[in-house]
Amino acid sequence: MDGGIGLPVTRRDAPGKVSGDAQYAADFPHAGCAYAALTTSSIARGRIVRIDTAQAERAAGVQMVLTHRSLNEGLGEETFAMKGGHMQSSFLPLTSDEVHYAGQIVSLVIADTQEQAEAASRLIAIDYDAQPASASMDDGDRVEKPLESKSIDVGNANAALAISPVTIDATYVTPAQHHNPIELYATSAEWREGRLLVHVPSQWVMGTRMGLATIFGIPAEDVHVECPYVGGGFGGKATILPHTVLIAMAARRLGRAVKLVVPREAMFTVGSFRPATRSRVRLAAERDGTITAVSHEQAGQSATIDHVSFAVTEVTARMYASPNIRVRESTVATDVNTPGFQRAPAEAPGFFGFECAVDELAVALGMDPVALRTKNEPARDPVGNLAWSSRKLTECFARGAELFGWSRRTPEPGSMVAEDGALIGYGCATACYPSASGPSAARIRYSADGVCIVSLSAHDLGTGAYTVMGQIAAEVLGVPNHLVRVQLGDSTLPSGIIAGGSVTTSSSGSAVHVTALAVRDALLRAAGGGELVDGFVVSPDGSRRPATEVLAECTSGFIEETGVWKPDSISDKQMQNGLAGGMAFSSALGKYATYSFGAQFAEVRVDPLLRTVRVHRMVGVFDCGRIINPRTARSNLAGGMIWGASFALLEETQIDRKRARFANTDLAGYHFSTNADIGEVVVEMLDGSDTLANPIGTKGVGEIGIVGMPAAIANAVYHATGVRVRKTPIQVEDLLV
Amino acid sequence: MQTLDVTLDVNGRTHSLQLDPRTTLLDALREHLGLTGTKVGCNHGTCGSCTVHVDGRRQLACLVLAASAAGRAVRTIEGLAAADGTPHPMQAAFVAHDALQCGYCTPGQIMSAVSCVEEGHARTDDEIREYMSGNLCRCAAYPNIVAAIADVARAA
Structure with a gap:
């Protein structure tokens, strides 16, 4: 058994990725393909009063120019993901003369070649009637809108804050950020006899299929979304981006395949992004470190065109045992493209402020930050009094502190100095991410040649799903790893789940598990009873024969089963909707409170004069339930931690407030970690299956890695310098005080 | 359309192409030769995903015009494995x-x-x-x- 659960099986998709054979969306050939180029609005709000496309239309090779004047097709009603639809935004560009945000698509040129399309797109002349606009939630005219349904009150936090001997009251801000996957957004669309074939990088091929079918008024089976590999998703490719609809429409009108590769600059506005946040955190404690009140009020940036909220406080409210808890959420509408999911959408920004405040409380108490967290570890969910399905946060901190060498830390800021004179800072923070799941199907064919094919329309964004799904089947069927094949990322396969919210392994992995059990049972029935042990059928009389021998006796030469799994809290109706491509998730709060946890540590080195910050090393210890593949899980968690380091020190989509637009819209201006920015990264995962979460005992892995890291680094910077920076990214000028 | 006759030597094979003079080496590889192993990530030399070897040195294919690569030895990811398919x-x-x-x-x-x-x-x-x-x-x-x-x- 070399390919079962818990083994560090080599990534199944790696050979194709290192050879260049793996085909991403823009790599699929389409015969006779035309190429598209976008133009986007230069103003942030107002109307298009004149658009002159004559020159562009006359340019060499141009086949079509689409603007709001030419787009008058009756399209089916679709809305954006947070209203139950599949689109990134409820607003489809080119459907009116209105401009709602800077960088909105205002025309699409289609020509015989890429070069012709790009050249012609520059010939389009547009006059606007520009109206005042705000792209920053800090602009003076913006209004904070409370979301009362998100409020939580336990006891009386305000009263406890008023009488407790030690209190913290601080406000923390995080900026807008962009996913910036290395793979650009790209869409190729082709119609063949009324059926639509789309190649698009997608974290949700079934949702994309359903949405496009609705928009174009055709049956879902007539839409084929093929996307075996995604070149980085991080939430940005979870929904249908508007240009995919426009490209499909252009392809239908032209009767020809059309391909668009979105330029990096336009990536900032034709998709979504992580909205800015502002968190006020108040904490109170007795002098011995017993927390008496937790209060977290978060305001998040939203859009004028679509209301978007990522409520983190329902998670932070559950971090510490406190008799008094008060959380509030609000949003601030701005004139920007609709924000969306970006890796740990609520948790990454929300835990920055919250876990920095816990560090500030530790300093105020004169207490070790690990000890403070451990002392206030809640035995049950402090809001709803639910039992945890599993919560090994204290063990995470104990093991993390040991791995990191936390005991070497001297608490006084600036008290640790490296040989080269750099100031050393040690910091830590808690990470947590809700472990949800949803319905999924899977198909497994086990053939007489020993090959086992696992097929489902889930996705491998680099997360390891190709490897993990096969391991789950191999575990049940005892198939050697080299005979396992996995097919993902194609809407013609049995319905997998959206790759979002860290749900893939728990949901689609559970579906593969129950399907493998069905194949095993069918195999044993065909064998006339017995047990399946390491690929052999062992009869009640003790005789053994290879499973492949039984399969060879089946008329078809294989056994194939399609199975479905859903969490208990999801109804059959919700399941059907989910399998068809709708959104259907269980909550982390059901019979139990189900979350992944982590303890994260950082050592920074700060130049005493220049105040540059380097992340010297990071340690993360996680409780994510059962780990199917420690190799791919470790890479995923380490990648998340490096995202956290980027978040803390580098990432910010800067806003030109006067012109209400994003300013640094390329990879020269938008910084994230390069190889030279990252030192040692140590990841450990605690053993332990959480079978209260699902039958395979897993919790989410994909997002928790980032969650605690920004605060751990900010807390380390404080420890190195004595300067408390309550914003990200932490930059040199913040430390020149 | 004005075109140029460009002969490219890619992974030891010679390809004669008629290209728009504006065509980058990256687009020539991907869109004209079907060598899509070389990826496009930014089109302005900031991400490195289009790195190829030109006369043995690493270069960003998005910043090289295809015509200027004529007569030079271009190697892409598809040309890295040994002739028998053994990975590099x-x-x-x-x-x-x-x-x-x-x-x-x-x-x-x-x-x-x-x-x-x-x-x-x-x-x-x-x-x-x-x-x-x-x-x-x-x-x-x-x-x-x-x-x-x-x-x-x-x-x-």
């Missing part, structure tokens, strides 16, 4: 060290990594980090990329 040691090391996640930047990383070792810029981990920082990896497989390159450099 750097390709094998990337698999062995899990030095990739989504895989999109990987061809560029590998082409750059091969050069990094050949240039003698892989003597220490810190040197590898520095000389590989023109290749962005958003999944952040950096520690494993460094381990893979160090492994190959030690064996070289």
Whole structure:
């Protein structure tokens, strides 16, 4: 058994990725393909009063120019993901003369070649009637809108804050950020006899299929979304981006395949992004470190065109045992493209402020930050009094502190100095991410040649799903790893789940598990009873024969089963909707409170004069339930931690407030970690299956890695310098005080 | 349309193309020769995912006009394995060290990594980090990329 659960099986998709054979969306050939180029609005709000496309239309090779004047097709009603639809935004560009945000698509040129399309797109002349606009939630005219349904009150936090001997009251801000996957957004669309074939990088091929079918008024089976590999998703490719609809429409009108590769600059506005946040955190404690009140009020940036909220406080409210808890959420509408999911959408920004405040409380108490967290570890969910399905946060901190060498830390800021004179800072923070799941199907064919094919329309964004799904089947069927094949990322396969919210392994992995059990049972029935042990059928009389021998006796030469799994809290109706491509998730709060946890540590080195910050090393210890593949899980968690380091020190989509637009819209201006920015990264995962979460005992892995890291680094910077920076990214000028 | 006759030598094969003079080497490889292993990530020389070898040196194919690559030896990720299909040691090391996640930047990383070792810029981990920082990896497989390159450099 070399390919079962818990083994560090080599990534199944790696050979194709290192050879260049793996085909991403823009790599699929389409015969006779035309190429598209976008133009986007230069103003942030107002109307298009004149658009002159004559020159562009006359340019060499141009086949079509689409603007709001030419787009008058009756399209089916679709809305954006947070209203139950599949689109990134409820607003489809080119459907009116209105401009709602800077960088909105205002025309699409289609020509015989890429070069012709790009050249012609520059010939389009547009006059606007520009109206005042705000792209920053800090602009003076913006209004904070409370979301009362998100409020939580336990006891009386305000009263406890008023009488407790030690209190913290601080406000923390995080900026807008962009996913910036290395793979650009790209869409190729082709119609063949009324059926639509789309190649698009997608974290949700079934949702994309359903949405496009609705928009174009055709049956879902007539839409084929093929996307075996995604070149980085991080939430940005979870929904249908508007240009995919426009490209499909252009392809239908032209009767020809059309391909668009979105330029990096336009990536900032034709998709979504992580909205800015502002968190006020108040904490109170007795002098011995017993927390008496937790209060977290978060305001998040939203859009004028679509209301978007990522409520983190329902998670932070559950971090510490406190008799008094008060959380509030609000949003601030701005004139920007609709924000969306970006890796740990609520948790990454929300835990920055919250876990920095816990560090500030530790300093105020004169207490070790690990000890403070451990002392206030809640035995049950402090809001709803639910039992945890599993919560090994204290063990995470104990093991993390040991791995990191936390005991070497001297608490006084600036008290640790490296040989080269750099100031050393040690910091830590808690990470947590809700472990949800949803319905999924899977198909497994086990053939007489020993090959086992696992097929489902889930996705491998680099997360390891190709490897993990096969391991789950191999575990049940005892198939050697080299005979396992996995097919993902194609809407013609049995319905997998959206790759979002860290749900893939728990949901689609559970579906593969129950399907493998069905194949095993069918195999044993065909064998006339017995047990399946390491690929052999062992009869009640003790005789053994290879499973492949039984399969060879089946008329078809294989056994194939399609199975479905859903969490208990999801109804059959919700399941059907989910399998068809709708959104259907269980909550982390059901019979139990189900979350992944982590303890994260950082050592920074700060130049005493220049105040540059380097992340010297990071340690993360996680409780994510059962780990199917420690190799791919470790890479995923380490990648998340490096995202956290980027978040803390580098990432910010800067806003030109006067012109209400994003300013640094390329990879020269938008910084994230390069190889030279990252030192040692140590990841450990605690053993332990959480079978209260699902039958395979897993919790989410994909997002928790980032969650605690920004605060751990900010807390380390404080420890190195004595300067408390309550914003990200932490930059040199913040430390020149 | 004005076109140029361009002869490209790619992975030891000669290709005669009629190209728009504005065509980049990247688009010639991907859109005209079907060599889509070389990836497009920014089109302005900031991400490294289009890294290829031109006359044995790493170059960004998005910043090279196809016409200017005429008569020069271009090598792409598709030309890295041995003739019998055996992966290049750097390709094998990337698999062995899990030095990739989504895989999109990987061809560029590998082409750059091969050069990094050949240039003698892989003597220490810190040197590898520095000389590989023109290749962005958003999944952040950096520690494993460094381990893979160090492994190959030690064996070289």
